Amino acid sequence: MTPANCPRCGGRLARDNDSGRCAPCQAAERDRLSSPPAVPASFWEHEPVRRALAERHLGRVVRAYRHHPYHGRQPLPQTVVAGWLGITQAQLSRVENGPPLVHLDRLIHWSQLFRIPSRFLWFSLPGRSIEVAQPDVATVKEVGPAFPPALTDADTTASAQGGDTTDRRQFHALAALAGIAASGSLDLLAAPTDAPRSIGMEQVSYAGSLVDKFRRADAAVGANELCDIAIRVHAQLSMWAAKATYSRDVGEALQATLADLAIETAWLTIDANRRAVARAYLNEAITRARFIDDPQMEVRAFAHLALLTCQDRPGESRHSAEAALRSSAGWGTPRLATLLHLRTARTFATLNDISGFNRAMSKAQREFERGANEDDMPFLHFVTPQEIKGIEGLSYLALGMPGRAADAFRTITANPSPALRRNRIYYSVQLADAACRQGNLDEAAHTAMNLLPEIDQVSSGRVSRLFAQVRSSLGRPQRSTAASREFVEAYDQAVKG
Template identity: 60%
Template sequence: MVRAYRHHPYHGRNPLPQTVVASWLRITQAQLSRVENGPPLVHLDRLAHWATLLGIPSSRLWFALPHLPTAATDLATKNHEEGATTNRRQFHAVAALAGITPTGCFELLAPRADPPPTVGMEQVRYAGSLVDEFRKADAEAGADTLCDIAMQVHERLSAWAAKAAYSRSVADALQSSLADLAIQAAWLAIDADRRAEARPYLNEAIARARIADDSRVEVRALACMSLLLREDRPGEAVHCAEAALRASAGFTTPRLRTLLHLRAAYAYATLRDTFSFDREITRARRAFDGGSHEDDPPFISFVTAQEVTGIQGLSYLALERPDRAADCFRAVTGSPSATHRRNNVYYTVQLARAASQHGDVGEAVLAGMRALPEVGQVRSGRVARLLADVRSRLAVAGRSAPPALNFVEAYDRAMA
């Protein structure tokens, strides 16, 4: 579309130079060239997301737009009808929990606050700081509590950034900060078990990172995309992990390589490619042996020895080896991480799943009972769904193994 505009006869015999149009878009000529000459977009969900954002009539599209509103759409509609993009009271409550201090920039999130006419580095730093604050709040409040709030904040900041003027020096930093915020919203959607809502944020993050030529943010987005796709589209998940490895070649650290090889290993296991899984899990363990590094990005702090073993266990589950998966989860839960409570609960539930699939009802019940009082406190829809799956399996097993019914009854009481 941009190229067609540049070559339109309205502009005369010669097309508008890329340098001129790039300056309007606040990107470089090289970036605009990649936009115009890159491979055609084929992902319908990304196309549908952009068509919705741009308000393109369905009659002008060769594909159908989804008609079922998501929870985020419902919430955004509700807020719009109330004349507010952000639920101020709800955000203030979580802001207090996260330690976000009321500053002049904080007022940008007020429901009826006018967007600033210009954006400077102060606002960019503020947008970037929100990522850290949401990460801290996630550990305290859980994704179920924060997901809608993060989506609303992202929408608000993206809206005022789109309308405001800013210098070329601010442009790339702003794109990177908004991309980071989009990735954080996507992660919260994944952990809240609202996976369908996560991908548009990651698509946006990748686009913003490429506009800003920010490989570090792009790698984080690709790693999160691989996590999102690893069960439903494992082939794409492998490609995302491999693309992240290539993009990070100039600045990668052992822990970052560990994470990306783990992403690929799980996806290969889902594809039932045992050879490639073994290769990637071996590479992940070798990279992990390289230790931590001062350049490790903050988002990989969860990549611990327990996480490596846990992902190996998840991969064995995907390969239909619940016996070996249970061994891995047993090792993880036997020496839990002191700083990653949610992961401890998650792998305890996975132990219950693996044991129930292996036919060890006794261990499944014990693990399920250990996890039950914790699940409500970590507020992770993803973990809650997995525990519900354990309950369903043990309800069936209870016909021949009465102890399983003890867990079913305890689960039902807790949920009630």
């Protein structure tokens, strides 16, 4: 009998080899159990893998990956692959045999971990774009509400020139979200009177893509214009989900999508300076994440809750960050740990605990120095050296050290992150505030004056509120200088205009 060949390297196997791998490849196998191997391009052409990718079911892709002949006669154990993904074997089993994943962060994270070529994916990777084939509208209408018509030039012109204040304020946001209509998503911007009584996976997938649209639109037009729309969409989808019927598999996917939408809505309310309504969305996201045993979603919600409560409820903020650290133990990346330690550091500063602040900042710096990781969740893109300095500056302000805070903020303005414009402007306004508190009124006025042309280009209630506070501080008679008077006059003129 002719001995078989090793599926990995092509070498001939000895007659008594029953492992399906040659000795060198078995050694390589032992060395790579900590992470997925680099596989050849032909790996993704294997029929079961191609079929799973065509079905847009990442769990089935993982199962086909494990059973690929490249790995030998025996499939990769679920325990090994689950270790790569930072989940348990039981969780991986549910992923492989349950409904398709719709949480975009996890789809991106896992596809990058397995190095799936982007041409096989049905979603966009960060920094890339793809053309996704449109579903058959006639088929989709049978299982979901009607699709909205694509926005036309006439529609956008009419919206821009007429309508009430809300219409005008939301025009640019709606334009940024126009791709929803073109991509065949649900009409969640208006109350559907003929919504079906059942929900299928098709609708859940479209709703998941809508959350990604909100993230992109937030980067383009800011939170102020999107906040009301997100609240309406969340209410609409939640109401529909509460009244409709669906299978258990669809229900799990729906819970993940609703949790993701709740977190995004919470962030938009925070940045739009409507913090009072954010908590309910984050509590909802945590509950839904626990329903479906999704630790990554839960950790994201706790991280946002720590941000929301850091000033008014620092004790709760600390507990939220610590809960996120516990939940991410065993699978969290250094960047995630950096963010959570930064959240903790700021709460210690608010509590006037200098030693606790220093310990947490040291931990954050050590984790950050471990570098980025291919397993980093996409939402961590803003965790940069500038963000570390920014949190340090905010903490020094809370500790009553405006001079040290100003030094931290100057570091950011001297070396800004070009991709994070909103954060740069936010910390520049903080520099003006810190300089003002320090008594350096001319620096505060000059910094604020230089920012004045950019403020209208950043739709963030947080930034606008803080900038108004700087104007109020510099406008006090006892703080009058030539530079401060010039800024106050220019600010007031801009507000009137």
